[in-house]
Structure formats: C-alpha cells, structure tokens
Amino acid sequence: MTDKFVLENREEILAELYPEDVLKLSSKLTDGEVEFLRQMVELLETKYRKDLNKHWYNNEVPEGFFEDMGELGYFTNPLLYQERELLQGTSQMFQFFFAFTLSRFDVSLNTLIGVHSGLGFNSFLLGGSKEQVEKYIPALATHQLRTCFALTEPNHGSDVAWGLETTAERRGDKWIINGEKRWIGGANVADVIPVYARDVETGKPRGFIVKREQEGVEIDVIEGKTSLKIVPNCNIKLTNVEVAEEDRLQKIERFRDIAMILYSTRAGVAHMAAGTMAGALQATLRYVKEREQFGNKISSYQLVQEKLAMMQVNVTNAMSLSAHIAELQENGSYDEVVSSIGKMSNALRLRETVSLGRGICGGNGILVENDIARFFADAEAVYTYEGTHEINALVVGRAMTGEAAFN
Numbered sequence: 001m002t003d004k005f006v007l008e009n010r011e012e013i014l015a016e017l018y019p020e021d022v023l024k025l026s027s028k029l030t031d032g033e034v035e036f037l038r039q040m041v042e043l044l045e046t047k048y049r050k051d052l053n054k055h056w057y058n059n060e061v062p063e064g065f066f067e068d069m070g071e072l073g074y075f076t077n078p079l080l081y082q083e084r085e086l087l088q089g090t091s092q093m094f095q096f097f098f099a100f101t102l103s104r105f106d107v108s109l110n111t112l113i114g115v116h117s118g119l120g121f122n123s124f125l126l127g128g129s130k131e132q133v134e135k136y137i138p139a140l141a142t143h144q145l146r147t148c149f150a151l152t153e154p155n156h157g158s159d160v161a162w163g164l165e166t167t168a169e170r171r172g173d174k175w176i177i178n179g180e181k182r183w184i185g186g187a188n189v190a191d192v193i194p195v196y197a198r199d200v201e202t203g204k205p206r207g208f209i210v211k212r213e214q215e216g217v218e219i220d221v222i223e224g225k226t227s228l229k230i231v232p233n234c235n236i237k238l239t240n241v242e243v244a245e246e247d248r249l250q251k252i253e254r255f256r257d258i259a260m261i262l263y264s265t266r267a268g269v270a271h272m273a274a275g276t277m278a279g280a281l282q283a284t285l286r287y288v289k290e291r292e293q294f295g296n297k298i299s300s301y302q303l304v305q306e307k308l309a310m311m312q313v314n315v316t317n318a319m320s321l322s323a324h325i326a327e328l329q330e331n332g333s334y335d336e337v338v339s340s341i342g343k344m345s346n347a348l349r350l351r352e353t354v355s356l357g358r359g360i361c362g363g364n365g366i367l368v369e370n371d372i373a374r375f376f377a378d379a380e381a382v383y384t385y386e387g388t389h390e391i392n393a394l395v396v397g398r399a400m401t402g403e404a405a406f407n
C-alpha cells in the first residue's frame with residue numbers, strides 16, 4: 001500500500017476537468033486517480049492537441065503516443081493504488097474515467113490503447129496459463145510489449161463464433177495456422193498477436209500467440225477508412241504459421257472463453273462512447289460561442305440551446321450508465337447482458353449526439369479543422385465494433401425471452 005496522495009483544491013480541479021459531469025460522478029474517484037487524469041489531460045493538451053486533426057486526416061499515429069501512455073502508467077502508477085493493492089488492478093471507476101477522458105480528446109487514440117490494454121491484454125490475462133500470465137502481463141502492462149486482438153475474418157464479423165475459418169492443425173508439439181484476419185487494430189506494430197483459430201481435429205476454437213515478425217505472417221494496413229482514421233486497422237494473412245504448443249493460450253477451449261474476453265472489455269466501449277459524446281459537446285460549445293449569425297452569437301438562440309441540452313442530456317445519461325456499470329464490475333455483478341446494454345445504449349446515443357453537434361456547426365462542421373467532424377466520423381466505427389447494435393440487441397433479447405435468435 002502506498003502513502004495516500006491528497007489533492008489540494010479537489011472541487012475546482014474536478015469542475016475544470018469535467019465540466020459536463022453535472023451529476024458529479026467524478027466525485028467517486030480517489031485523489032490519486034483525479035491527479036493521474038489531470039496529468040493525462042495536460043499531456044494530451046500540451047503535446048498532442050496541436051496536430052491531432054492533421055494526424056487524423058493523414059491516417060497517422062502521433063509519434064511517441066504509445067510510449068508516453070506507457071510512461072504515465074495507467075496500469076501501474078502508484079497514484080492509482082493509494083487505496084488498493086497492486087494485485088487488484090486499477091479501480092473500475094478509474095477505468096471508466098480513463099476511457100471517457102481519452103475518448104473525449106480522441107477516440108482513435110483510445111481505441112489504440114484499448115485494443116492493447118483491453119482485448120489484447122485480456123487474451124493473455126484470461127486466456128493464458130499461469131506461466132503465460134507471468135511471462136506476458138508485466139511487459140504488456142508497462143508497454144514494453146505491444147499486442148492486439150485477431151478474431152474477425154474477411155467473411156466473418158458478427159458470426160465469427162459460428163463461422164471461424166482460420167485453421168489450427170496440431171503436428172506433434174506445434175500447431176500450423178492458416179487463414180486470414182481482418183480489421184485487426186494495431187497488428188502492424190504489435191509484438192505479439194493473439195490469433196483465434198479452429199482446431200481442425202476437434203472443431204473447437206483455440207488461441208495462439210503469434211509473433212508479428214515470424215515466417216508466414218503478412219500484414220497490410222487497410223486503406224481508405226473514413227472513421228477512426230488514426231488507428232491502423234490491418235489484414236493479416238497466415239500461411240503455415242508455426243506456433244509451439246507452449247504458445248497456445250491454454251485457457252481458450254471454447255467460444256465462451258473468447259466471448260468472456262469480448263464482454264469483459266465491452267464496458268470499455270460504452271465508456272468510450274460516453275467520452276466521444278462529451279468531446280463532441282465540447283467542440284460544439286466552443287463553436288457556438290464564437291459563431292455569429294443574424295447579428296448574434298448562435299449560442300443565444302433557443303433552437304441551438306435545445307440541441308445543446310439534448311447533447312448534455314445524452315452525455316449525462318451515458319456517464320451515469322457507465323459509472324453504474326463500473327460499480328457492478330467492481331463488486332462482481334457485471335455480466336454479458338449489462339455489457340451489451342451499456343455498449344448498445346451509449347453507442348446509439350453517441351450517433352445522435354455527434355449528429356446534433358455536426359448540424360449545429362453548419363458547413364464548418366464537416367471540415368477536419370473543426371473537431372466535431374472527427375467525432376462525427378469516428379462515432380460510426382464505435383457503433384459497429386465490439387458487437388454491432390443488432391448483435392448486442394440479440395444478446396439482450398436472448399436474456400429477455402430465453403430464445404437465442406443467433407448462434
């Protein structure tokens with residue numbers, strides 16, 4: 001247990017850090033967590049704000065970003081452990097505000113971190129043996145190693161559990177992997193790639209730790225994206241890739257194990273959607289306070305204020321849902337249905353919110369130089385990944401009716 005960090009002027013800092021938090025949900029954060037988030041915002045604003053839209057337009061990851069986030073230590077910083085043990089991990093409330101705050105700045109950057117620290121990290125943490133956890137988790141937590149998550153395939157997105165085509169064939173103490181993966185965020189820079197494939201003998205899904213540089217692995221970045229342009233999403237071709245049995249993720253035995261990794265991180269996407277809404281709100285507020293029409297600031301018009309209020313209501317609802325989900329995660333009562341409701345609800349409201357903001361900003365709202373255009377475009381990918389609206393609805397519907405409308 002580390003010494004308790006005490007924040008001077010906590011109220012003022014929180015009011016400045018989270019002006020959209022009208023329900024004061026951020027009061028649930030510890031002083032150390034607030035200080036960490038304050039430092040992160042300072043880093044983002046001073047180092048990455050200036051060229052953010054240019055990076056987005058040019059599909060490029062800002063140099064040094066992954067390393068800077070590793071140095072901040074969002075898994076390991078003692079500020080995050082002032083009231084908890086290192087083994088417990090950071091608090092779920094912190095994880096909500098971390099994703100919220102980073103997405104409010106830029107959701108591509110959060111996606112890059114999220115695929116490493118969420119789906120990728122949890123493939124090792126939940127799918128790995130004790131030895132694999134000990135070998136990989138410390139290096140992944142400190143960003144010494146980079147990972148991603150390779151499940152989706154060219155012909156199988158929503159139905160990947162049912163249709164997984166990538167094959168794994170056991171030959172003695174090694175496996176031979178063949179197949180293709182699509183949309184894999186950050187695969188081109190990952191050191192280790194958890195690849196999911198079907199065991200040709202048993203038909204069951206398995207997970208494998210594939211090295212980016214190894215023979216038979218070809219990676220190309222998908223060109224022409226209009227959403228989350230900073231994130232390099234990749235195709236991976238696997239041709240007779242050899243993986244030792246000891247590099248098979250030992251706890252992945254059926255699709256349920258992969259689904260657990262997916263739903264353990266789906267709350268993170270709900271938090272990202274809440275943050276993206278808040279980013280859109282901030283961008284819109286900046287605009288309406290400057291833009292004049294009919295001789296007045298457009299912020300003074302009733303119809304504009306009604307739309308701003310709608311955006312604020314959506315942010316407020318999304319934040320409360322996320323905060324409550326974080327509490328359920330913390331006390332162990334989070335489940336797949338909660339994860340789907342969180343993602344479905346916040347992503348749906350996100351689309352509405354960015355659209356309202358984009359409309360308020362008029363023609364300038366489609367120009368990349370104005371942040372709202374970026375949030376507007378990025379909302380579409382958030383709406384689709386980690387389970388589309390329809391697939392999450394089917395998870396909820398299955399729980400409500402007892403009838404599975406999908407496999």
Ligand SMILES: Cc1cc2nc3c(=O)[nH]c(=O)nc-3n(C[C@H](O)[C@H](O)[C@H](O)COP(=O)(O)OP(=O)(O)OC[C@H]3O[C@@H](n4cnc5c(N)ncnc54)[C@H](O)[C@@H]3O)c2cc1C
Nearest residue numbers: 149150151152157158183184185381385386388390391406
């Ligand atoms: C930016 C981005 C990043 C991503 N990153 C990763 C990653 O890092 N790793 C990874 O493995 N994957 C990743 N994905 C893949 C993502 O998870 C899939 O896009 C998602 O699962 C949807 O699959 P799909 O795009 O193939 O759409 P499809 O599955 O083809 O769906 C198309 C439409 O049909 C609907 N639909 C499908 N089945 C049904 C049904 N039974 N009933 C009603 N409607 C249905 C869907 O809801 C959707 O509207 C990423 C995707 C994007 C866009």
